Amino acid sequence: MFIKYALPVLAAAQVAFADCGSGNTIKIENQSDADGYANCKTLKGDVQISGTYNGDLQLSGVQQITGSLSCDGAANMTGFTASSLNSIGDSFKLSGLTTLTTLSFGSLNKVGMIEFAALPQLQSLDFTKGITQAGSVSITNTGLTSLNGISLDTVGGFDVTENRFLKTVNVNNLKNATSLINFAGNMDSLEIEFANLGTGQNMTFRNVSSVSLPSLEKLKGQLGFWGNKFTSFSAPNLTETSDLIFNDNSKLANISMPVLKTVNGGFQIARNDKVGSIDFPKLETVTGAIDFSGEFNEAHLDSLKLVRGDFNMQSTGNISCSPFQKMASGHDVIKGKYVCEEAKKNPTTRDGKSGSSTSTGSASATSTGAASAMDISSMPAMGLAAVFGALVQYAL
Structure with a gap:
């Protein structure tokens, strides 16, 4: 009798586990797809948002993504919110979201790497807690006026190019960079401050109005x-x-x-x-x-x-x-x-x-x-x- 009832329960549990991913790519094409993962604290695998997504997207309930989170070419996505998400194991990659105006990840503090490109309407990052861990950061051709919300202690590469409205970069917590820090083609009046950066690899600056490196002691490159x-x-x-x-x-x-x-x-x-x-x-x-x-x-x-x-x-x-x-x-x-x-x-x-x-x-x-x-x-x-x-x- 126990086996008669236990097997259906076990099968249901396995389905629930499968619904939260099993290491394969999780594809989201609409809000209903996203809502289907609301009871998952952890999504196992990569999460891919369809390039045909339209309007605002809310990824509720999810706290961790073990793989990457990406969206490429969703020109009609206007907002992306994931208020509970605190970590992304691999890359956080957004590209070609040409009408995106809101990016709200209030709990996010750990990412494998950040790759943002061609987000011309995105003026600010709503990263309330602040991203303190990222292997590398690449931000190209966005409407951002600052990088507030990126509060790294250590980073590999830090590449910020062609952001025509970027006025200030102040990464006060950054103490070490292990790869190239590069700024080029941003707003001519851009002011850059790395107040506590002590060591690094390579640093190149082009078209900026101020660079402050008061703590820098050694560069390997x-x-x-x-x-x-x-x-x-x-x-x-x-x-x-x-x-x-x-x-x-x-x-x-x-x-x-x-x-x-x-x-x-x-x-x-x-x-x-x-x-x-x-x-x-x-x-x-x-x-x-x-x-x-x-x-x-x-x-x-x-x-x-x-x-x-x-x-x-x-x-x-x-x-x-x-x-x-x-x-x-x-x-x-x-x-x-x-x-x-x-x-x-x-x-x-x-x-x-x-x-x-x-x-x-x-x-x-x-x-x-x-x-x-x-x-x-x-x-x-x-x-x-x-x-x-x-x-x-x-x-x-």
Whole structure:
């Protein structure tokens, strides 16, 4: 008799378990499909929202998704709410939701990775609790004005591009990044603050009006700035980085890195015409090349002990080359090719390109040690990351 009644109960339990997923993809095409999972605290597997979804979607009751949550191409989805969801095991991916205006995930704090793309009407993130854990973050072509709700402690990659209305980025809790942090093509007045970021891998910034890195101490990879609008940059605690690049920042007048000691790669400052003085008082070692060109009147590298690559310094200003000439004598400090020219009408970078906005350079330099983005043999002198970084910028 027990078996007679127990078997139907067991079968019903198995159906209920199957309804919450069994590791396969769970597909949601309408609100009724979503309502069918309201009694599931955990959905096992990936959750895929149909590209034909229309209107608002509410995913109620669900607290965890073990796989990914995605929606691609649902141009008529206007809102997406999951108030109880606190974790997504894999990626949270939304793409091509061109009329989405509301994204409300008030309990969400843990995600495998975030990938948001082509969400032009989405102006804010309603992530009340705040996402504190994510392997990586990629946000491209959205209407977001801030990244409030993303409160990471540690992240892999952090890629934020082509968000034309993005005004501020303040990730106060972030202390470490293990892959590329990249900002490009956002609002020109974008202000970026990583108040507690102490260590990282690669960081590149383009078209921003402010970058604050007060706690940054070490970067394993490149730190690069192209075409930005800020007037000054300070990294008061940075002691070590790989390739270091300041290129074509038209308003930049002051660079302050008072304790920078080591550049494990190339160091370039070019086409920053408002920079009047270059001074890195603690810099001792550059394992690649030094390549400074522009309109500056002073250059001080008083602690320099080793430059393994070439040394190129050219300026329209009346800099003094004599201290660097002594460093180059007998290859004592500067091991590569040495060039230093003051009061030069058309200063150039070591690859022959113009070093200031008023100068004209040749892009076809053939001198020994000249850098080229496509010249593999030059990578040890300037640093592989610099070449990679240059290629990334062209790709954006």
